[in-house]
Amino acid sequence: MGTVTTQDGTGIFYKDWGPRDAQPVVFHHGWPLSGDDWDNQMLFFLEHGYRVIAHDRRGHGRSDQSAGGHEMDTYAADVAALTDALDLRDAVHIGHSTGGGEVARYVARATPGRVAKAVLVGAVPPIMVKSDANPGGLPIEVFDGFRASLVANRAQFYVDVPAGPFYGYNRPGAQVSQGVIDNWWRQGMSGAANAHYHCIKAFSETDFTEDLKQIEVPVLVAHGTDDQIVPYEDSAPLSVKLLRSGRLKSYEGLPHGMLTTHPDVLNPDLLAFVKE
Template identity: 55%
Template sequence: MPTITTTDGTEIFYKDWGTGQPVVFSHGWPLNGDAWDNQLKLVADNGLRGIAHDRRGHGRSTQTYVGNHMDTYADDLAALIEKLDLRDIILVGHSTGGGEVARYLGRHGSERVAKAVLLGAVPPIMLQSDTNPEGTPLEAFDGIRNGVLADRSQFYKDLSVAFYGANREGSNISDGTREAFWLWSMQVGVAAAYDCVKQFSESDFHDDLAKIDVPVLVVHGDDDQIVPIAAAALKTAEIVKDATLKVYEGAPHGIVGSSYEQRFNADLLAFAKS
């Protein structure tokens, strides 16, 4: 099982498929690198090298009690990139993974990076405040933390509904998709899952976004019930110097469904090849 070891002894699991220009994927909470399997195969089939890791505390990486912090997530990503000596990278981050990508670029710069993709990503900041009235109230994130501690199995089953828009009229999200979400979520250590809520909701990425000096594709569904577009992509696209915004009408948060996923796959490949 391929892993790298960080400076604090955490083992980070990763998948590495194909050859060519590397496309490095960062997953959302509370999932793992398996959520990117379709995209890993897509890029590998098209002459690129797809790499996806499990964030610390998630999936097959070390079940960490400490270090569950956005800065550490970015440093773990840097450790993976440096260990594999990746260059001319296309970074792709979904949800919390989008925050990880932004923080990586803010902390480590773009020397090894050619482009980035932020999909349904949490920057610039999710938490509602006087300066961010479009954000999500703290009570909602407290509810997530309570759900993780009280009955995480049922909580993750329930969360998959909004995540994939299964509560919308006409939704054809399969039971299998929701069960896969539950399975991946149950592999997260409780401590890491709990800590990560604060990281994806309260981390302020304004400074990170302002430092990004590579082209960025910003993609977001306008029916995202997890990371509302008004507080996220619409603001991110205004901050990043070289951003291209694509809004997917009616799309949920999770990357699934014939129209959403196929459109994203086409846009990802086009952006990678441009």
């Protein structure tokens, strides 16, 4: 574990496990979580001989609670600072939800040789919010509701999201894990309210269309068809069409948080793509 200091003086916390000469796999978490959300996948890839790295986005988890920089350009620059500090080469970057947007922006701008492949899981690209250019998106009122709930009672909001749509626990017959809900709450409440508030705009209104077009490395786009946070039809299929070398993997009936609810399904698919 360690900390990288960015150009504006923000400390970015990261975990770095495994052989230093092994291929790096870098994990990018969703809102409002931390690198801990990837513990299952990090242990899985560690057992298969990879070097695994996960950072806490600025204002999230154990990273500094900065006053500003809570938008995608700065998030991507923070990742660049981390990869430069660790001198990561031929890395695979895997991002979930907001982290998928972070991956798209970083990989599109990365120094040649830094990135070998990328994976977007339940990711926000190309763009979430509804507009004339994106008629299938979610209305801005949805995200205004997120902001209002965060301001009114962040602690309760961070119970309601994982207990409901995030893991599909609001679906009939769902096998609910209180530990998973509590861990989501723990990660969320460890971050900064200002960072989480502004990150809602970053993940919902950022347009990643040009980023996706610029990415040259192979990209796996994995998405559950019952994703209630980032609806399937307005995300994964559209992203694949924009990528130069994209592959779509759909998971019938799986929720947004499928990496946690179904790691036995997702992890082997991730490993197979990385090993190709």
